[in-house]
Amino acid sequence: MLYAIDELTGLINATALMRPNKNILDLTPKSVKKKWSGASQPVWTAALSRRGVDMLGMDLTEVIDHTIKGMQKVAEDIGLGENCKNQVLTFTISAGWCL
Numbered sequence: 001m002l003y004a005i006d007e008l009t010g011l012i013n014a015t016a017l018m019r020p021n022k023n024i025l026d027l028t029p030k031s032v033k034k035k036w037s038g039a040s041q042p043v044w045t046a047a048l049s050r051r052g053v054d055m056l057g058m059d060l061t062e063v064i065d066h067t068i069k070g071m072q073k074v075a076e077d078i079g080l081g082e083n084c085k086n087q088v089l090t091f092t093i094s095a096g097w098c099l
């Protein structure tokens with residue numbers, strides 16, 4: 001599972017940080033896919049497919065949904081919760097923290 005979602009967690013984190021509320025609590029798979037459609041879409045979709053999404057036997061939307069839900073459970077810890085929206089956020093490849 002980790003192999004399949006490594007890149008995806010960074011993508012979801014970046015998507016959440018680009019939102020006005022800077023949190024993941026109301027993020028949907030549709031929002032993630034929409035934000036990264038267009039020119040960048042083939043690159044990240046291909047990377048996710050190669051990295052194991054197919055091995056899970058799930059489609060990309062379902063994997064995004066499960067990953068968002070998992071990240072929502074620890075939103076405060078990774079700097080994407082309600083209490084972090086007015087604080088400075090540092091972005092790393094797979095997590096952000098409230099400073």
